[in-house]
Amino acid sequence: MTRQRIAAGNWKLHTTVTEGCDLTKAIVQGWQGANAKVIVGPPFTHLAEVVEICSGSSVQVAAQNCFYKNEGAYTGEVSPRILTQLGVQYVILGHSERRQYFNESNSDILQKLHAALGEGMQPILCCGEPLEIRERSTHEAHVRRQLEESVFQLPEKDFGRIVVAYEPIWAIGTGKTATPEQAQEMHAYIRNLIRQNLGEGTANDTSILYGGSVKPANAADLFAQADVDGGLIGGASLKAESFLEIANTLNSI
Numbered sequence: 001m002t003r004q005r006i007a008a009g010n011w012k013l014h015t016t017v018t019e020g021c022d023l024t025k026a027i028v029q030g031w032q033g034a035n036a037k038v039i040v041g042p043p044f045t046h047l048a049e050v051v052e053i054c055s056g057s058s059v060q061v062a063a064q065n066c067f068y069k070n071e072g073a074y075t076g077e078v079s080p081r082i083l084t085q086l087g088v089q090y091v092i093l094g095h096s097e098r099r100q101y102f103n104e105s106n107s108d109i110l111q112k113l114h115a116a117l118g119e120g121m122q123p124i125l126c127c128g129e130p131l132e133i134r135e136r137s138t139h140e141a142h143v144r145r146q147l148e149e150s151v152f153q154l155p156e157k158d159f160g161r162i163v164v165a166y167e168p169i170w171a172i173g174t175g176k177t178a179t180p181e182q183a184q185e186m187h188a189y190i191r192n193l194i195r196q197n198l199g200e201g202t203a204n205d206t207s208i209l210y211g212g213s214v215k216p217a218n219a220a221d222l223f224a225q226a227d228v229d230g231g232l233i234g235g236a237s238l239k240a241e242s243f244l245e246i247a248n249t250l251n252s253i
């Protein structure tokens with residue numbers, strides 16, 4: 001897969017099915033860009049209808065999580081196979097909220113990566129440091145470990161379907177955004193790690209998204225950075241107008 005510009009919305013636990021369908025319709029109707037990919041990430045319950053609304057458009061759909069097995073006695077879980085049968089192409093894995101509230105470890109995330117890739121999905125793998133790690137200036141080592149214990153365990157051919165999202169936790173949902181320079185520094189660092197682990201071609205082909213309070217007002221400066229290929233957007237993806245404005249910024253760079 002070649003490097004792409006991507007605006008991916010993570011709706012988290014927001015919207016009812018009806019509201020989510022209305023939001024998807026507004027995004028599908030409003031999106032006309034050809035130079036960037038738009039992905040919506042609703043809760044599981046919305047997926048079948050959201051996929052239906054997106055069919056025939058260029059808007060793609062992501063699940064916010066998946067389990068690492070395709071079937072069995074795992075009450076409450078949703079498998080990659082169920083998702084692909086619905087037509088869901090992308091899955092967000094390792095989001096900091098899953099790590100924090102559901103104790104997901106790097107090895108859990110690696111198992112989920114294997115399961116999702118095994119069903120032909122494209123994972124959006126999240127990494128990023130909490131505030132205390134940033135304040136101690138050990139954020140590079142923290143992110144390196146997250147990647148080494150998860151995606152860097154994958155063979156090079158599988159990595160071709162991975163999108164990486166760098167999301168400093170102190171910037172998620174806080175209104176505090178990393179400066180464009182801070183984002184670029186970490187994106188370049190991550191791309192260099194990919195280069196060291198998987199070679200120049202994979203490093204150049206991997207899309208690395210920034211996540212953390214991306215809004216229409218700061219999107220252009222963040223997306224202008226050489227190693228920032230787009231955004232994973234939470235709050236601002238819940239309104240079609242702001243999400244489309246961010247996606248259009250990316251489309252016109």
Ligand code: PEP
Nearest residue numbers: 172173211212213234235
């Ligand atoms: C996210 O949910 O991944 C995120 C970056 O949220 P927000 O844009 O609201 O900070």
